[in-house]
Amino acid sequence: MPSPHLWLALSPHGYGHAAMTAPVIAALRRRLPGLRLTVQTSLPVEFLRGRYGAAAALVEGIPDFGLRMHSSTRVDRDASAESYLALAARWDELVAAEADRLAAAAPDLVLANVPPLTLAAAARAGIPAVALSSLNWADMVRIYLGDRPALAPVLARLVAAYDSAELFLRVTPAMAMPALARVRDIGPVILGGTARPDALAAALRLASGERVGLIAFGGIDADLDLARWPVLPGWRWLTTLAVPPGRADLLDWRAAGLSFSDLLTSVAAVVTKPGYGTFTEAGLAGVPVLYQPRPDWPECPALDDWLAAHTRALAVDLTDPAPLADWLDLLLAQPARPPAVASGNDEAAAWLAARLEAGPG
Template identity: 30%
Template sequence: MSRPILYLAITNHGFGHATRGASVAAEIQRQCPDVLLILVTTAPRWLLEAYIPGDFILRPRAYDIGVIQSDSITMDKAATLAKLQELRQKQNEIIASEVNFILQNRVGLVLADIPPLAAPIAKAAGIPCYMMSNFGWDFIYRDWADEYPEFNDMADWIADCFSQCDRLFRLPLHESMSAFSTITDVGFTGGTPRYSVEQLRQHLNLTAPKEKTVLLTFGGLGLEQIPYHNLERFPDWQFLTFDRNVPNLPNLLHLSNPHYRPVDVMPACHCVISKPGFSTFSEACRLNVPIISITRDDFAEAAVLLQATQNYLPTQILQPAEFFTGNWDFLHQPFQPPRIPDAPRPDGNQEIATAVLNTLQNA
């Protein structure tokens, strides 16, 4: 029997797609150590290695755009549109190049999160394409068409690509994703903490109690102008952050990647303060860690995430002014209880991995 070979294409946007894709890749590798993983992404190798313990091939290619951003919430729609139009003009060249690579390397299946061109690439190569996501880029771009009508054309093109996908694993906290013809709903994806709470408290010298320990995490691009001066109002609290540009405050601890990941420290925290992001929310849901999040009115996925997360977790939803210019009194306020407190949280990593391996091994 030949070695199963998986081509995993991950969107060129932030770190969230990379971490959830890598979490699934790690489970595939755990279930079948013989599998050859080819990760096709511009995400940094250190980030992928923080989630995938075994070997993999990294093919640094970007054949989608996501959103051009200066930080985790500041978007450049005009630049995004220009890059999308350029990408569409190059699609035949990109497809030909990747089909050649796939055939040369005898890839058995494409799994994508969620570059639209992955589906026509797989179709041209004559192999199945599975995708995984809670939203499609057509959903994001169509929401901007009032400001830039050309996004409607881009969204139609992307939806046509998605329609060529053989099977979508639809993650929780999702939009309808109606461009896909075959949809399988799965559970939450994400990493598993590497340390016990006791180990974390010792390694990080955490002296504040859990109910006064807070993780600040705003995605791979970070967030400009976080009002760190508010932390001085909470001298007996402990705040953890991965942000590299932080002031020297006695109650603010900078954590270094990749030794620690957000999911590693969540169990030691009372809550997570974040912008809307699937991977952070999904890992919090898997661990039942409350979320405090700011809203994002110009990114369609954000409203879906915020609404759906309130089903599963204790939450506080803040207006941007409460976070950026307020005094952070929200830390003293109670959480809104989850709407569905006993909702199951099945393991999406395992569900997707098992289905992918069944297809690869029976090809």
Template identity: 35%
Template sequence: MKHLLVDITAHGFGHLAQTAAVLNALDYPDLTITLRSLAPESILRDRIQHDFHLIPYQQDNGMVMQDALNVDPLKSFQWHQQFHQNYEQKLTQAIQELNQLKPDVLFTDIPYLSLDAAHALAIPSIALCSLNWADVFQTYCGQFAGAEKIHNQIIQAYQKATVFLQPTPSMPMPLLHNTQTIEPLTAQGKAQPDVLRQRLELNTRHKLILVSLGGIGIDYPLNTWPQLDNVVWIFPDEVLTQQREDWKPQSQAQMNYLDLLASCDLILTKTGYGTQTEAVINQVPALCIDRGDWPEQPYLRPWHEQQGEVIYIEWSQILQGKWADTIHHLLAQPWTKPRPSHQGAQQAAAYIKKYLAQAN
């Protein structure tokens, strides 16, 4: 049996969404999958259809967030400074751990330490993401003394990947010489709006809005949340600290996330690869919270506007409750755009299969 090791950063759920799409497209007989991440096991198993052995494991932190929308540059730099002050020691440990696991291929989205370790052991490695932590780190932390050395170490680790796959749309990565562009990397759910309304005890005149701001928390302004005729909001369970007739917990839907998304009339989300590409492929209009400083936004926004139905909104408007007209506009907007080709998951899976087949 061949052994695939998968490393997923737990910075939100977008990296999991990309990885899950690839693994679910991977058809390889007699394959053992080991997955290392700090993402919640329940969500990992909800999104990934293969059986896998899970090792709770952290080898990157992405950016330290104040909340779902805002990066804390100083704390992010301090985390990286501490992590990299004994980087060689961490690399030695990572090599030992990789040697014990003995994978035939390493697949990461997008921890870099294990890519460095895999190179040392001559294990084929595939990095995949629409961003990389080196350039994100440079965006928020490049002004701090000592940042250049950290940035260089991260870049050098990414350069050691056998290939770095960039799903459309991605940030430019001019410092990497091993990149390969693939089609959008996303997944299509099974739309079951009638089933969803039945489980939520609603009728056909109700419009359903999924509230999905990712895996990093934020204080929702429930006191000023708009109440609209025949509109029902589906929130993550933990958000609903209050009750209201038009608010439903996500668990009541009894659906996996992609089917739930595909069954809704609209999604409220934030700038981020996973949900934006899923909204387009599932042809669900999106109200997207602007993250002007997030380095992916200049590439995600025009793609989403061209391929889907989306309106950008400031978080300040959400806080003030002044966005009901925007909701009505999106709910009335007909979807006229063709579904774009989205074979990125199959293309990435083909790389994994190729390197697995080549392994001794």
């Protein structure tokens, strides 16, 4: 019997969609060791290899963008509307091209996190498909752009694309999804890392008692000027952002020589924006989180409450980081919380394995 073939389509809106799906694929590979995996996205190859391994076939380019952003926390509504109108103008053409691509590859199942056009293409090609995510772009368009009458036909197409999937596996925590018809809730999907504080201390040559924080914003530019980041005695900072010159206390995160998940699990605190991957990995490891609030982002009520239930957390205005020392004192003085359990990894993998083994129809 040939090995099952899964086509994984990932939104390139930041790194979160790819990071969220990686633990599900790892659990699925344990169930189906011969799984053939094709990953379609426009994210960097180095990142994808780190999450999905050398055996995955990579397909560059995907007709998906999520939302256009001014920064990691500010949606560009006008640019998003223009992009969705442009997408709608080419919808049939793009669906046909993607359907041809899928038909040529002939996967047994398409998994989308969470590009709607790929789901529409799978339906056109007659290939079963399922979605998995904590959000969907139909409800996002409804929330951010629903007051623009020109986008009503676009929204209808997005909803139809999602509803063409056999199922939408909504991971915990997640936004409400009133626009969609077939949603099944599962637990948190979290890759998780191994705490390696000794390796981190050796790599950075830390002095006794010196602590390390991680500044990470998920692959999208942040409204955070690290040139204004306070120098705090006893703290060193690793970051995914550009490091300003002349700052010995700020280093590129790769200087630690650890995977991102192991690094996040090993630090004393994380500074970030609300996002599924960073929040859930911190909640699994019990790492304290200092974060920039996003009151308009539809995932945030669920994300913020979930994080506060599983680790010490504090929302602050990081655009002015002058009170950093006081924030860290408040954050670290909070009582510990019970860590999360990554129950959704195997829940999703069990459903996907059963679907792959069932075959067409």
